[in-house]
Amino acid sequence: MTLSNLTTHLRQEDAAHHLHPFTNTRELNGRGVRVITKASGVHLTDSEGHRILDGMAGLWCMALGYGRSEIVQAVTKQLEELPYYNTFFNTTHPSVVEMSRLLSEVTPPQFNHFFFTGSGSESNDTILRMAAYYWDLMDQPERKIFISRRGGYHGSTVAAAALGGFGSMHKQGGVPVGNIFHAPQPSWWEEGGDLSPEDFGRKVANDTLALIDGIGSKRVAAFIGEPIQGAGGVIIPPATYWPTLAAGLKERGILLISDEVICGFGRTGNWFGCETMGTEPDFMTMAKGITSGYVPMGAVAVSDKVADVLIAKGGEFAHGYTYSGHPAACAAGVAVLNLLRTEKVIERVRDDIGPYLQAKWRMLADHPMVGEAVMTGMIGSIRLTPNKASRASFPEAADVGMATRNFSFDNGLVMRAVGDRMVLAPPLVLTHAEADELMEKAVRTLDMSMAAQRKAGLMA
Numbered sequence: 001m002t003l004s005n006l007t008t009h010l011r012q013e014d015a016a017h018h019l020h021p022f023t024n025t026r027e028l029n030g031r032g033v034r035v036i037t038k039a040s041g042v043h044l045t046d047s048e049g050h051r052i053l054d055g056m057a058g059l060w061c062m063a064l065g066y067g068r069s070e071i072v073q074a075v076t077k078q079l080e081e082l083p084y085y086n087t088f089f090n091t092t093h094p095s096v097v098e099m100s101r102l103l104s105e106v107t108p109p110q111f112n113h114f115f116f117t118g119s120g121s122e123s124n125d126t127i128l129r130m131a132a133y134y135w136d137l138m139d140q141p142e143r144k145i146f147i148s149r150r151g152g153y154h155g156s157t158v159a160a161a162a163l164g165g166f167g168s169m170h171k172q173g174g175v176p177v178g179n180i181f182h183a184p185q186p187s188w189w190e191e192g193g194d195l196s197p198e199d200f201g202r203k204v205a206n207d208t209l210a211l212i213d214g215i216g217s218k219r220v221a222a223f224i225g226e227p228i229q230g231a232g233g234v235i236i237p238p239a240t241y242w243p244t245l246a247a248g249l250k251e252r253g254i255l256l257i258s259d260e261v262i263c264g265f266g267r268t269g270n271w272f273g274c275e276t277m278g279t280e281p282d283f284m285t286m287a288k289g290i291t292s293g294y295v296p297m298g299a300v301a302v303s304d305k306v307a308d309v310l311i312a313k314g315g316e317f318a319h320g321y322t323y324s325g326h327p328a329a330c331a332a333g334v335a336v337l338n339l340l341r342t343e344k345v346i347e348r349v350r351d352d353i354g355p356y357l358q359a360k361w362r363m364l365a366d367h368p369m370v371g372e373a374v375m376t377g378m379i380g381s382i383r384l385t386p387n388k389a390s391r392a393s394f395p396e397a398a399d400v401g402m403a404t405r406n407f408s409f410d411n412g413l414v415m416r417a418v419g420d421r422m423v424l425a426p427p428l429v430l431t432h433a434e435a436d437e438l439m440e441k442a443v444r445t446l447d448m449s450m451a452a453q454r455k456a457g458l459m460a
């Protein structure tokens with residue numbers, strides 16, 4: 001394939017001046033970056049004119065798909081009327097007021113107050129500070145420890161990286177935030193051994209509570225977890241995990257933070273992942289789907305239990321961002337929440353396109369290279385394996401996930417690889433015909449990858 005002048009030019013300029021997130025720049029520049037120029041509905045177009053089905057909704061965020069004029073018009077109107085004003089010094093503006101009210105309507109009943117940020121990472125930093133302040137106000141200042149999980153992802157600011165459970169992130173740049181302990185993750189296929197998924201779910205929850213008791217439960221401020229771990233490979237916990245863990249946290253008076261950055265706003269077939277998992281968190285972390293990715297924004301949902309104390313007993317909470325409650329972001333958020341409601345997008349994920357896609361996706365478990373194929377709502381993964389009977393893994397150095405991702409892209413489908421798990425989170429507005437196209441491409445991708453692994457002697 002000969003590349004157009006435009007692609008060559010953009011690749012050269014990108015290599016010369018742009019440092020990409022989570023990227024080995026030397027390798028990328030050697031390979032040449034892929035240039036995405038346009039998108040519409042659930043399809044991307046690259047600079048060479050290839051049409052690619054976006055099975056990752058951007059980066060888990062484009063729930064309503066690309067090119068929604070209702071959102072574009074709402075943001076444009078807001079930028080014309082009031083492009084910016086802050087919410088710090090005794091001021092507010094109509095779009096942040098409307099966004100806050102709408103959030104109180106769509107979130108579980110305990111949430112009636114919202115703090116706005118620019119991203120999921122900033123939201124988690126906010127929660128760390130707010131939860132610590134809450135315990136000071138409750139005269140329990142010794143509660144300063146946060147429990148997170150191995151394989152959890154909570155962002156890339158210094159505190160959020162420390163909170164997350166990726167050793168690769170902890171090693172770089174020090175991450176000097178103390179008071180954080182990492183509990184095991186409920187990944188049955190990889191770690192469940194001979195236990196049934198239900199017994200394994202209970203075991204991981206009880207091991208987590210034992211870790212907390214070992215630390216001293218009265219020193220623990222909060223536990224944070226994604227209802228379904230996203231960037232850690234879409235780990236859907238056994239049904240016993242969350243109820244056992246949430247009950248144990250409640251008994252010990254520990255706050256529960258549900259990181260809804262990926263699971264929130266319909267991804268799991270309910271408004272929030274905690275509703276799907278049956279927990280009642282004290283905080284929710286929100287970003288991504290809150291604006292369907294059109295404008296950056298994050299938010300923290302603060303339960304009445306916490307907000308009442310902050311308001312009744314607290315002084316000034318010395319925390320905030322220039323873009324807290326940015327008018328254009330709130331205008332996008334209001335448009336998105338209205339569209340999710342009027343188009344019944346979440347009901348459709350629960351009752352129609354979700355079950356349709358799940359049934360087809362789960363059939364991938366019959367493929368010789370797939371150990372398990374799981375999906376809740378419209379977030380799923382498949383675990384690649386050279387031998388499903390023994391639940392074996394490919395050698396790490398072979399990077400079979402990455403190779404499979406590249407086959408997928410070449411087949412016109414974006415799937416992401418997390419180690420040897422292929423993850424999928426397409427726009428929630430996917431049609432049945434687009435789901436069929438997605439599955440056809442996924443099967444072809446697996447067949448191509450399996451042929452390559454067999455040729456390389458990595459699989460019988």
Ligand code: PXG
Nearest residue numbers: 119120121153154155226231259261262287
């Ligand atoms: N919490 C969760 C659960 C997330 O998935 C964040 C917090 C941080 O949000 P911001 O807006 O600060 O990025 C995230 C972000 C990946 C990937 O490779 C996932 C995320 C971000 C970047 C890459 O899957 N999730």
